[in-house]
Amino acid sequence: MIVTTTDQPSRDMLDAAARLAEELGARLVSRRGRTLGQLAAAYGDKELLVATSTQLRYYGGPDEPPFYFHPSMAYVRVKRLRKGESDPLVELAGCRPGDSVLDCTAGLAGDSIVFSYAAGPEGSVTALESEPVLHAVVREGLLSYETPLKDVNEAFRRIRPVLAGHADYLKSLPDDSFDIVYFDPMFRDPVQESSSIEPLRGLANHGALAAETVREAVRVARRTVLLKEKNNSPEFQRLGFERCPGKKTSAVGYGVIRID
16 A cells, blocks of 8 residues: 655644654655656556645555545434433443543544444543544544534544454453443445445455354343444344344344343
């Protein structure tokens, strides 16, 4: 993978590119007015990570649309919470101020953002991601993305992104380490309602959730283990989750394991 900047980069952009190239074991390349296609051809590498003044942009190829951090619907959901409205994820997880949440499949961190706002300043959210590029793009976005709402920005900053696979990470934790453990595996079949995640499918880990991992989650969780999957998915039954009531027309559904 090539790591570069935009044309006429600032010192901060150059420093960020150098840091990320070292972190990801990638090739650091000066832009020097060249297009992404020219860089890919010159170095024989189609994957590019571009540090701009506001964000990181990952390209699976020079002609492909970029993947970058954006809160998307999470921002809308948090604004609803600010108005006192409910959110299905928060309600089903039983998330309340002061809770500690382990998001085992962070992805774009949308659900981590909602959990972080719901758990508040006294709570905590640890967001696991096993794919290094996806982790880096989302981590940098959570640190730098600005909305007009200070409390929402603070919710972004409180999230602790960790580069780790959830199976090994869960095994490393003591019993009862988190109030809530959450899984949202990347859908193995496309979901029309979730088309916004298409740009990151090539980066994401598509492995099915293991029953052993769920058992570890039950050990680690104090109150709730929650799974988000396709509405008609057999995963809920396979993994021992109680299916949560929801709209039959919805593309996604939830399953829960309550800890006694």
